[in-house]
Amino acid sequence: MALKLATGLRQTGMLKLSSKDWDDEKGLKVQASKTGSRLQFEAVDHLSFIISELKQINGYRTTRKHRTPLLHWYFFASSANARKEQALTPDGFRTAWNKAMRAAIESGELQPEQRFQDRDLRAKTASECETITQAFELLGHSSVATTKRVYRRGYSQVTPVTPKSPDDKKKQSIEK
Structure with a gap:
């Protein structure tokens, strides 16, 4: 295992x-x-x-x-x-x-x-990866879509968009 x-x-x-x-x-x-x-x-x-x-x-x-x-x-x-x-x-x-x-x-x-079955461990391994790209490479799939569809069984870690301070020259689209 x-x-x-x-x-x-x-x-x-x-x-x-x-x-x-x-x-x-x-x-x-x-x-x-x-x-x-x-x-x-x-x-x-x-x-x-x-x-x-x-x-x-x-x-x-x-x-x-x-x-x-x-x-x-x-x-x-x-x-x-x-x-x-x-x-x-x-x-x-x-x-x-x-x-x-x-x-x-x-x-x-x-x-x-x-x-649980042996194949459930493969899905767990994919879910433990930090990014979908890491899971895709680790599992050796021919497309990222396969990894997303079949093996990612947890929540994806994402960072929400936050407004920048007025001093920043580049504005995020959320503020436009």
């Missing part, structure tokens, strides 16, 4: 992410599967921390005796066949998501009516 909230990536794009897409200095390179737009997320501390956590989970092959680092690993790996180091499938992701939701409801972290 943390990676989704930080990047706003679609599920299909996230499941394909591997160690080849990450560079400690340059950041995360992603090509959106739906629009083909190419995004590079800066290697800020928050994103670096998320990637290091994923590496601890999926970047090592565990044997009975020790953990061996993998040269190539998927951010979201299938645990069904750990020896092949395969990416998690959409069905596998859905199963893991449903288990996590059930666990959150049973533990009391979420009420049943607070249940």
Whole structure:
């Protein structure tokens, strides 16, 4: 969830992410599967921390005796066949998501009516952006209209027009 909230990536794009897409200095390179737009997320501390956590989970092959680092690993790996180091499938992701939701409801972290889907996190990420342009670039849409129509679910921060003092040479249209 943390990676989704930080990047706003679609599920299909996230499941394909591997160690080849990450560079400690340059950041995360992603090509959106739906629009083909190419995004590079800066290697800020928050994103670096998320990637290091994923590496601890999926970047090592565990044997009975020790953990061996993998040269190539998927951010979201299938645990069904750990020896092949395969990416998690959409069905596998859905199963893991449903288990996590059930666990959150049973533990009391979420009420049943607070249940949400993976795709809701993408909209939340867009709504958290300060400007529509930032949301548009982050989500990799082909048009700003898509971002406005589908993903901006909160209030837009706007500054009201205020009259200028009589000393100002340029008058705002509100005063004309």
